[in-house]
Amino acid sequence: MRDSFQLGNRFHHAFLTGFLLALPSVAWLLHHLVSEVPPRFTPTNFDSTFAAKTEPSWLDSHTLRWSESKKNRQLWATATFDETGISLRAFENEKLFHSLYPGYPLQEFQTKIVPQYFSKSFDQRAWIAPLAKQTPYGAVTYRPSTACVSIFKNFGADILIFGDSTTMRALELSMLSQQLSPSSPARVLSCATGGMLPETMQLIASDLSRTSHRVKWVVVDINRLPGYPQTPGYLQEIKRQAALFLEEGQLSTNSWIEWMERARAKSLFPSVTWDVLFPANLQKLLSAREGVKMIQQPVVRPDEIVVPTSVDGTSLAQWAKSQERRTGPAKEPILPCPTQNFSEQIDSLVGALTEFSENILLWIGPTTPLYHYKFGSCSPKEIQTVLESRARGKVQALTVGWKTYDLNYQDFLFERSTLPKTRIDIAHVNFEGAKKITQQIVQKLKSQPGTVVTKL
Amino acid sequence: MIYSSPDFILLCLLTWVGYILFPQKGVRLSLLLVSSLLFISWSGLLHLLVFLGVVTVAWIPICLSHTTPARTQRVITWAISAIGLNLIVWKYLPWIYSEVSRIFPVLQGTETFSLPLPLGISFFTLQGIAFLIDFRRNQIPAPTAPLYLLFKGFFAQLVAGPIVRHDQLMPQLQSLRSPQARDCVFGLSLFVMGMAKKLLIADRISPYVDTVFATPSAFNRTTLCLAALGYTVQIWGDFSGYTDMGRGAARLFGFHLPENFLSPYFSIKPSEFWRRWHITLSQWIRDYLYTPLALAAHRKSRWHFLGAVILTMVLVGLWHGANWTFVVFGFYHGSLLVLERGIITNRQLQRLRCLAPRWVTVLSCWLLFFFATVMGMVLFRSESIAQASEYFGSLVLTPGDAGVANSQGFSILAATILTLVLHAIFYYSFIKGDWIFLSWFGKKLEGVFERSRVEPEKIAEWVGYGTGAVTALIWVATLFFRSTSYSPPFIYFQF
Numbered sequence: 001m002r003d004s005f006q007l008g009n010r011f012h013h014a015f016l017t018g019f020l021l022a023l024p025s026v027a028w029l030l031h032h033l034v035s036e037v038p039p040r041f042t043p044t045n046f047d048s049t050f051a052a053k054t055e056p057s058w059l060d061s062h063t064l065r066w067s068e069s070k071k072n073r074q075l076w077a078t079a080t081f082d083e084t085g086i087s088l089r090a091f092e093n094e095k096l097f098h099s100l101y102p103g104y105p106l107q108e109f110q111t112k113i114v115p116q117y118f119s120k121s122f123d124q125r126a127w128i129a130p131l132a133k134q135t136p137y138g139a140v141t142y143r144p145s146t147a148c149v150s151i152f153k154n155f156g157a158d159i160l161i162f163g164d165s166t167t168m169r170a171l172e173l174s175m176l177s178q179q180l181s182p183s184s185p186a187r188v189l190s191c192a193t194g195g196m197l198p199e200t201m202q203l204i205a206s207d208l209s210r211t212s213h214r215v216k217w218v219v220v221d222i223n224r225l226p227g228y229p230q231t232p233g234y235l236q237e238i239k240r241q242a243a244l245f246l247e248e249g250q251l252s253t254n255s256w257i258e259w260m261e262r263a264r265a266k267s268l269f270p271s272v273t274w275d276v277l278f279p280a281n282l283q284k285l286l287s288a289r290e291g292v293k294m295i296q297q298p299v300v301r302p303d304e305i306v307v308p309t310s311v312d313g314t315s316l317a318q319w320a321k322s323q324e325r326r327t328g329p330a331k332e333p334i335l336p337c338p339t340q341n342f343s344e345q346i347d348s349l350v351g352a353l354t355e356f357s358e359n360i361l362l363w364i365g366p367t368t369p370l371y372h373y374k375f376g377s378c379s380p381k382e383i384q385t386v387l388e389s390r391a392r393g394k395v396q397a398l399t400v401g402w403k404t405y406d407l408n409y410q411d412f413l414f415e416r417s418t419l420p421k422t423r424i425d426i427a428h429v430n431f432e433g434a435k436k437i438t439q440q441i442v443q444k445l446k447s448q449p450g451t452v453v454t455k456l
Numbered sequence: 457m458i459y460s461s462p463d464f465i466l467l468c469l470l471t472w473v474g475y476i477l478f479p480q481k482g483v484r485l486s487l488l489l490v491s492s493l494l495f496i497s498w499s500g501l502l503h504l505l506v507f508l509g510v511v512t513v514a515w516i517p518i519c520l521s522h523t524t525p526a527r528t529q530r531v532i533t534w535a536i537s538a539i540g541l542n543l544i545v546w547k548y549l550p551w552i553y554s555e556v557s558r559i560f561p562v563l564q565g566t567e568t569f570s571l572p573l574p575l576g577i578s579f580f581t582l583q584g585i586a587f588l589i590d591f592r593r594n595q596i597p598a599p600t601a602p603l604y605l606l607f608k609g610f611f612a613q614l615v616a617g618p619i620v621r622h623d624q625l626m627p628q629l630q631s632l633r634s635p636q637a638r639d640c641v642f643g644l645s646l647f648v649m650g651m652a653k654k655l656l657i658a659d660r661i662s663p664y665v666d667t668v669f670a671t672p673s674a675f676n677r678t679t680l681c682l683a684a685l686g687y688t689v690q691i692w693g694d695f696s697g698y699t700d701m702g703r704g705a706a707r708l709f710g711f712h713l714p715e716n717f718l719s720p721y722f723s724i725k726p727s728e729f730w731r732r733w734h735i736t737l738s739q740w741i742r743d744y745l746y747t748p749l750a751l752a753a754h755r756k757s758r759w760h761f762l763g764a765v766i767l768t769m770v771l772v773g774l775w776h777g778a779n780w781t782f783v784v785f786g787f788y789h790g791s792l793l794v795l796e797r798g799i800i801t802n803r804q805l806q807r808l809r810c811l812a813p814r815w816v817t818v819l820s821c822w823l824l825f826f827f828a829t830v831m832g833m834v835l836f837r838s839e840s841i842a843q844a845s846e847y848f849g850s851l852v853l854t855p856g857d858a859g860v861a862n863s864q865g866f867s868i869l870a871a872t873i874l875t876l877v878l879h880a881i882f883y884y885s886f887i888k889g890d891w892i893f894l895s896w897f898g899k900k901l902e903g904v905f906e907r908s909r910v911e912p913e914k915i916a917e918w919v920g921y922g923t924g925a926v927t928a929l930i931w932v933a934t935l936f937f938r939s940t941s942y943s944p945p946f947i948y949f950q951f
Contacts, residue, residue: 010913012637014920015927019644022925026932306667308674308856323671 102177103187148191149207156213157189162201163221166365167192169428170437179442198345202352209355218357221365303427320409324369343386362387363398366405368412371426398444405437459701460651468705484632488606495611499575506574511608513538514584518598532592536585543581546574551778576615580608582740583619596622603629612706618716618736628711635710643707648931650700655934657871658693661686672847674856686868688833689875719879724821726792766790785835
């Protein structure tokens with residue numbers, strides 16, 4: 001008998017037929033159902049007490065249920081489904097807008113910028129001083145980094161910021177703007193986004209250099225360079241995306257985003273995860289489907305450490321020291337420090353930024369020693385050496401390490417909406433920490449020739 | 457490339473299509489070889505080179521057996537030593553170095569010494585050693601080089617087992633028969649179930665467990681207990697899920713890989729647990745380590761024998777990773793085995809059985825041993841002895857006051873119940889051979905079908921459509937509801 005594939009008896013035949021027929025229909029059905037089901041408020045993802053506590057007086061009464069907020073597009077604060085609790089609509093409140101985009105005109109912004117960046121499709125959360133001041137830990141928010149290209153093309157900027165989530169949390173933009181230029185706030189534009197890699201920075205920089213605008217300073221946080229540990233698959237995916245982007249040649253960032261969005265919408269099983277999307281600048285606000293997924297996100301992120309409630313402010317340092325002893329530094333690094341690789345990446349990034357910037361400040365958003373022990377593969381000394389070797393001409397470097405900024409674990413302490421409440425975020429500072437860091441950045445920029453003191 | 461990734465599914469699908477279209481053995485062998493090498497090299501060139509190095513070293517004695525049979529025995533010994541040494545270098549040398557430099561700080565350099573762990577090294581090393589020992593015992597004939605390469609590198613068993621022996625896989629590779637519809641049905645079902653175990657059970661629990669194990673001293677007793685229970689469920693879902701995916705993928709090509717898990721958490725004693733948990737490893741250890749050791753020790757004294765049991769289990773623990781926690785884990789399970797074999801005699805058990813009904817004895821033993829298993833998993837999960845001590849210290853003496861949301865706790869309990877239900881289905885369907893669920897349904901449905909006069913073949917067809925659709929539903933649902941934000945790698949990848 002010829003050895004070939006046989007369909008078997010009726011059961012097997014029917015099973016395979018049923019499987020193949022059901023696969024697309026089930027996928028379509030589930031996709032449809034999941035997209036339509038709105039996220040629900042449950043004790044896991046939303047704590048009403050927390051929302052009430054965190055909202056300042058001018059924000060209360062605006063946090064409504066999903067269905068209501070969908071109906072009323074005028075709302076500028078709606079509940080989200082992660083620990084931040086609140087999503088903000090930047091154009092609905094002038095004060096809010098200026099803390100997000102200091103130095104920019106609100107009215108023109110509304111008319112000139114591509115509206116979809118600020119529709120519900122994109123994340124509009126940001127570090128907001130008025131919010132943060134009224135809470136012990138601040139409100140963590142993000143900007144649509146994709147919009148920064150359009151904003152730059154339309155308005156330009158005085159200071160441009162690149163970096164990852166560490167940068168986003170470490171710099172208080174309105175403070176930076178006002179302290180550099182008290183009379184008329186400088187236009188500070190942040191293109192930072194969670195997990196932004198140098199490849200992405202370079203892509204954006206290439207896009208920005210094609211405009212006629214020039215900036216005074218580009219502040220580049222290269223936190224992601226020193227061998228940031230990710231799985232090999234992650235890096236491959238990023239590189240693949242970057243290569244695809246470059247292959248597209250003349251495609252603008254906007255077209256790229258649209259293309260990616262279309263591809264993603266068509267994809268039945270999106271292979272790109274949020275982690276991958278972030279560096280590709282597709283920082284989309286949670287749609288209904290993603291909102292549902294957010295509910296299932298870990299309560300405590302891998303870069304957070306739960307602090308026992310018995311540990312108070314004075315004993316925090318001691319407690320953190322014990323954690324440091326347990327975690328490292330003897331622990332083996334996940335990847336060896338790729339000094340050579342990131343030196344080349346810095347050079348190439350600086351080359352791209354020089355095209356449209358008068359000065360460049362290279363720095364590393366400070367994290368805790370615990371973060372370094374857990375994730376870092378390069379010692380601060382190694383990074384410092386590389387940074388300092390690049391500091392010449394229009395390029396400046398800021399000393400690495402949290403001591404430079406007078407930070408301590410208190411500056412990384414957060415209180416969350418979900419249990420366990422008190423945690424140290426080993427990678428991101430709270431509002432108090434952000435103020436200290438911003439102050440140092442201001443000092444550094446002011447100390448350089450061509451100090452930014454007036455409207456740029 | 458992991459089994460749940462689209463890359464693997466695509467690779468598997470393309471290879472399968474080629475395998476079906478070209479029934480020639482040479483083409484099929486080449487296809488499987490290319491896919492397997494691609495699978496390894498996907499993780500990096502180093503992984504491929506280390507793998508090929510081990511295969512080459514293991515192949516030398518087989519080659520020499522044709523030309524100089526007299527020297528074969530000695531060369532096999534050298535080859536086994538070289539393969540073992542290779543494992544020690546990649547897996548244990550950094551740990552040994554750090555431990556030695558801790559004792560002698562003068563040896564400590566400015567930089568930490570580390571090496572990447574080649575993909576599946578622990579698994580293909582054991583497989584290679586087993587092959588060479590069997591070959592030395594003249595139990596197996598010398599295969600051809602491509603066949604041997606495929607035997608070692610077949611993508612469905614390379615990374616994390618099952619540790620397949622010559623007689624389990626080589627005859628199938630030699631025949632390379634066409635898969636039949638029943639193979640595809642079984643393979644698809646197994647693959648989908650494995651993926652669901654990994655993505656829907658293990659990955660969902662992982663964040664909770666990671667949180668608690670990061671700072672155990674912060675949490676209260678309930679949370680610590682739930683996290684230990686959660687990890688017990690997680691590692692089962694993770695590892696057995698992975699094995700199921702591998703076995704399912706192999707079955708799509710018509711290959712039967714051995715079962716690696718037989719409802720392990722239904723065990724009522726340690727020896728039974730090791731016969732049901734990571735079965736292929738246990739069998740390897742039994743045949744190539746424990747039996748020679750125990751035989752030698754048994755001739756001396758009972759205590760030597762019990763020592764051999766503990767030593768074997770310590771080596772099993774150490775196989776899992778270069779860390780003192782694994783040594784203690786092995787010692788712990790070795791002690792449980794000694795307790796079972798050396799201290800609690802059959803007569804004492806008989807007495808116990810007389811005191812209470814059988815189901816009470818079985819249930820008590822199960823509860824007791826399940827508790828012991830969960831506690832052992834704390835050692836297994838801890839990153840250091842200090843962390844394990846902190847965990848047990850908080851659990852017993854000074855618990856913290858932090859807890860996690862009730863919903864998270866409930867999800868752990870729900871996952872545990874689901875795990876036990878799956879154990880029960882598998883146990884009663886495959887181990888006991890009592891298809892109690894199906895026979896119950898069958899009896900209920902019998903009358904209905906008799907009345908409606910439907911042909912049995914028609915019923916089989918309907919059931920086929922239904923189960924096929926349900927399998928598709930589970931697969932799609934697994935992909936939809938997996939956590940896209942937090943997907944930890946397979947736990948056994950690190951071993």
